[in-house]
Amino acid sequence: MVAGSPFAITYACTSGAAITVTNGPISKIPTEAPAVGASGMPTTLSLIAPGVTCTSTAGIALAQSTAVSIPTGSYNYCATGTSAAVTGIVSFTVAWA
Numbered sequence: 001m002v003a004g005s006p007f008a009i010t011y012a013c014t015s016g017a018a019i020t021v022t023n024g025p026i027s028k029i030p031t032e033a034p035a036v037g038a039s040g041m042p043t044t045l046s047l048i049a050p051g052v053t054c055t056s057t058a059g060i061a062l063a064q065s066t067a068v069s070i071p072t073g074s075y076n077y078c079a080t081g082t083s084a085a086v087t088g089i090v091s092f093t094v095a096w097a
Helices: none
Strands: 007-011 019-021 026-028 030-033 044-048 068-070 073-081 093-096
Touching: none
Parallel strands: none
Antiparallel strands: 007 073, 019 073, 026 068, 030 093, 044 073
């Protein structure tokens, strides 16, 4: 990642996909802390199937505290932004309700 440049980062687990849904579709509400778009945070966050290229329009878009339908399958997180901070992407968490 280069400071000031656009970026796209895929987050996965070393043992496989970050999330697996076995009896989908399911409806869940994500909460990001800090929120997507906050200072140093990516401007988009989504779920993508393993092997899919991370782009701002790929996969299932996640919005703060907004229910999303997730079909059966395995997914990684995809985070994108238009300008990487000099200090890099801040650490963040996603909680599901």
